Amino acid sequence: MTQLALVIDLNVCVGCHACVTSCKEWNTSGQAGYMSDDRPYGEDPTGTFFNRVQTYEVGAFPNTETVHFPKSCLHCEEPPCVPVCPTGASYKRKEDGIVLVDYDKCIGCKYCSWACPYGMREIDEHQKVMKKCTLCVDRIYDQSLPETERKPACVMACPTSARLFGDVHDPESVVSVAIRESGGYALMPEWGAKPSNHYLPRRKTKLMIHADELVRADNPLKKEGHLPKPDLSEPSLDDVTSW
Amino acid sequence: MHPAFSVIFLTTLLGAGQGLFLALYTSQVYAFFHVLPPQADSGFYVGGSLLALLFLIAGLVASFFHLGHPERAWRAAAKWRTSWLSREVIVLPAFMGLVFLYSAVHWLGWNPPLITFEGGLTLDATMVLGILGTVLCFTLFVCTAMIYACLKFLQEWHSPLTVANYILLGGASGFTLAAAYSAYAAPGLVGFYGKWAIVITLLGLATRVATLLRNARLKPKSTLQTAIGVRHGQIVQKAQGFMGGSFNTREFFHGKPISLLRSIKWVFLLLAFPLPVLLLAGGLSSSASALLPVAFLVQYAGLLAERWFFFAQSSHPQNLYYQAIS
Numbered sequence: 267m268t269q270l271a272l273v274i275d276l277n278v279c280v281g282c283h284a285c286v287t288s289c290k291e292w293n294t295s296g297q298a299g300y301m302s303d304d305r306p307y308g309e310d311p312t313g314t315f316f317n318r319v320q321t322y323e324v325g326a327f328p329n330t331e332t333v334h335f336p337k338s339c340l341h342c343e344e345p346p347c348v349p350v351c352p353t354g355a356s357y358k359r360k361e362d363g364i365v366l367v368d369y370d371k372c373i374g375c376k377y378c379s380w381a382c383p384y385g386m387r388e389i390d391e392h393q394k395v396m397k398k399c400t401l402c403v404d405r406i407y408d409q410s411l412p413e414t415e416r417k418p419a420c421v422m423a424c425p426t427s428a429r430l431f432g433d434v435h436d437p438e439s440v441v442s443v444a445i446r447e448s449g450g451y452a453l454m455p456e457w458g459a460k461p462s463n464h465y466l467p468r469r470k471t472k473l474m475i476h477a478d479e480l481v482r483a484d485n486p487l488k489k490e491g492h493l494p495k496p497d498l499s500e501p502s503l504d505d506v507t508s509w
Numbered sequence: 510m511h512p513a514f515s516v517i518f519l520t521t522l523l524g525a526g527q528g529l530f531l532a533l534y535t536s537q538v539y540a541f542f543h544v545l546p547p548q549a550d551s552g553f554y555v556g557g558s559l560l561a562l563l564f565l566i567a568g569l570v571a572s573f574f575h576l577g578h579p580e581r582a583w584r585a586a587a588k589w590r591t592s593w594l595s596r597e598v599i600v601l602p603a604f605m606g607l608v609f610l611y612s613a614v615h616w617l618g619w620n621p622p623l624i625t626f627e628g629g630l631t632l633d634a635t636m637v638l639g640i641l642g643t644v645l646c647f648t649l650f651v652c653t654a655m656i657y658a659c660l661k662f663l664q665e666w667h668s669p670l671t672v673a674n675y676i677l678l679g680g681a682s683g684f685t686l687a688a689a690y691s692a693y694a695a696p697g698l699v700g701f702y703g704k705w706a707i708v709i710t711l712l713g714l715a716t717r718v719a720t721l722l723r724n725a726r727l728k729p730k731s732t733l734q735t736a737i738g739v740r741h742g743q744i745v746q747k748a749q750g751f752m753g754g755s756f757n758t759r760e761f762f763h764g765k766p767i768s769l770l771r772s773i774k775w776v777f778l779l780l781a782f783p784l785p786v787l788l789l790a791g792g793l794s795s796s797a798s799a800l801l802p803v804a805f806l807v808q809y810a811g812l813l814a815e816r817w818f819f820f821a822q823s824s825h826p827q828n829l830y831y832q833a834i835s
Contacts, residue, residue, distance in 0.1 A: 286750070311753040318750030320830065322733075324741045335737050337750070337830060350659070352585035352595035371584055374577015377594050379760060380510070383662040383731065385827025388756040394577025451738045454826065456730045457662050465738055 269343065269363035270401055271434045271462035272421070273441040273450055274336050277469045278428040281319055281334030288423030289317040289338075289399075296404055298369055302392045314390045316399040317420055333468065336429070338420070339386040339399035340453065340461030341365050347378040347387065356396070363435075363462060364403055369395045383457050406431075434462055510663070511760050512820035518571035520653060521682070521812045523601070524675065526564030527646045528683010529690070530608055532705070533557045534639040536687075536698055541636060545701060551615045553695045554635070558612035560690060561683075565605050593659055597652035604645040611638045650676045657819075664727050665823040670720045677713035678781070682812055684709055685785055685805045692798035703793040703801070707786050710808070714782040717815070721774070724822060731826035746833040758831050763821035773818050780811025 293316060294301040303313035317338040324331045341358075345365050348356050355371035356378045358364070367378075367387075372395040379387040379396060387398045402418035405411065415422065421429045432441035441464070444450060450464035533554055539545040548554065573579040585598040614620060614634050622631035654675035657666040684706035691698040733744045749758075763770065788804035791797060 283750075305753075311751070312755055314756070315751070320746065320750045321748040322737060322739070323745045323747050324739055324743070326743055332747070333737065333739060346660075346662075349588075349591035350594065352588055352592045352598060353581070354587045355584075371581070372578065373581045373585055375575060375585070375594065376577075376760065377592075377656070379756070380663070380825070381660055383826045385757045385761065385825070385830055389577065389760075391756075453738055454731050454735045456735060457826075467738065 267363070267435055268361065268433050269341070269435045269462050270406070270432070271341055271363070271441060271464070272338070272401070272418070273430040273432075273434075273444050273464045273466060275428045275430070275444070275448070275466040276333055276335065277466060278426045279319075279334045279336060280426055280428075281321055281332075282425065283319050284423040284425060285336055285420035285429060286315060286317050286319055288419045290315060292402060292405065292419035293400070298400075298404075299393060301397065302390050304391065312391075314388050314397050316388075316397065331468065336420075337384075337386070338463070339365060339401075340384060340459075340463040341399075341401060343460035343462055344458060346457070346459050347382045350381040351378050362433075364401045365398070366400055366403065367396050367398060369393070369397075372396050383454055383459065384461075401431075434464070510820045510823050510825060511763055512817045513575055515571050515573075515575035516820070517813055517816040519568045519575070520675070521679075521809065521816055522564050522568035522571060523649070523653065524679025524812070525682040525686055525809065526561045526568065526608075527604070527649060528680040528709075529561040529564065529686045530558060530611075530642060530683070531646055531680060532684045532687030532702055533561070534611075534643055535705070536701060537636065537639060539701070541630065541632075546697065548695060548698075550695070551618060551620075553691075553698075554615040555612050556694055557687065557690055558608050558615070560686075562605060562608050562612065564686075565601070565608065569601065569605070593652050593655040597649065597656060600645055600649045600652050604642065604649050607638060607642040607645055611635060611642055614638060647676070650679060662731065662826050663823045664730065665724045666819075668720070668723060670716055670723060673716040674713065674720060677709055677716055678812055678815065681706060681710040681713045681781075681785075682805065682808050685789065685801075685808050688789060688792070689801040689805045692792070692801045696798070699798065699801070700793055703789050706804075707789050710782055710786050710789075714778075717778075717782075729824070729826070731829060733829050736826070736829040746830075749831050749833060752834060755831075757827060761825040761828050761831075765821065770818070770821055773814050773821070777811050777814035777818055780807055781815050782811070784808075785811070 290301060301314040305311050317336065320335045320337055322333045322335055324333055341364055345358055348358050348365065353371045353373055355368045357366060359366060374389060374394040376389055379389065387396050390397050405419065406416050408416060417431050421431045430441050430444055432439040434441050436442060444466060445464045448466045450466050452461045452464055536545060540547040573582065576582060585595055587595060589595040589599055620633045620635055622633050623637065624632040651672055654672040658668060658671040661667045684702055688699055688702035688706050691702050734740055785804045785808035788800045788807060792800035792804060
């Protein structure tokens, strides 16, 4: 079974919002229709987005760290938004695990958005249907695109390759390896939704030096010079150096 | 959550209509067992169940204002296997149909005794319809309440108390309405309905206060730490990704000062429970029957406030992601 998903590397994300604009550009031009944008240059702009980049500050000055946090539908393996939908407009595809909304069946009751603990669904104020990330389902299977471009628009746009795309059920896929080897985690595991999208934590490469490495432990008198060679008759570590 | 008036009116109007039907049928069952004198005038049941139907229709109309695409509402019956909302969409019209049938059979007098038990008890068509109606009525209460109670991360709602509240508060307003209605249509039943209304209102007060106490002690399971997966005691959001508002900032927060939330709590605790009880008691004791419709109106206003508070009080974990604009 396939479960397509994104893995987002918070260690690499610089918070440039390229994925947000690229997502909006691709999806507002798609066959499912535009994504609303009201008063984009006015006082109180609002609109429908599938993807947002948020920023958090962790710690207290001066030990602070800025975390840029891209946020889009996690395509949960147990999506709580799907069973509550009264019409079946909200569904999870069996073949690739993408959670989608059928805009022709959606009655706009917003119940699925209540049932998503992550707040990943947004209603389109003009079309009055619920919208969410489609994982660019109209792009990733498009045979007219070169194979390297059959990826979600956000993944294509990311300048730092913070977004990886693949099948998290295939243990050798790039996303599975990243999750396994770089400490990938799921958001809000307490609700049991089993999000397919994973996040890679901030990581720091540190040189670990122990105190006894700064002082020569085998030279307690701190005298420089060659170490005394053991006698031939004495045992040595490798039977060679004592010669 | 943002309290939508369509849903507030939907749930309170349905509750009153369902409660009124239960009240009518309860008195009929009492009469069946000769605890109450039988109602000679079937017009009482006809008028009462039509009034109940009116409330149900008003609730149904209110629900359409909640939908982005009301013309597709029929599709909502599809997923009854998994969705409580879908179940409600099926049970509500079925219940309305039965209330209509109940009313029609009473009106037409098409009421032949179906079964005669020993001791002179005769089961007629309206009794059978009433049993079916009662089953559907409670099913509808459970469906309506479970729409909210099944969402486990809305911790304020995820409790059997939600179901108890919907049944008891709907029942209380329905019996109060029945007391007011009987004051004009069947004065002999005022005492019966009024006393039951007081009992159910007090039971409702008990479960509602229990809910308030429970919710005051709730500890949110989700925190900013689990929301973004960074284990640190001090995390502050600096930007939510946009400068204006969005669906996420509008739908999941009541947008009113916390002082209003607190005062609404006392408003509904006063209007929905003690005041109607006093008015009912006054209406029963002094035969000042004009107090009874006032009791219903006061209680209904209180229940509107109660439902507003019910929505406003619940905090959705998604709000963790929307705490700072820029």
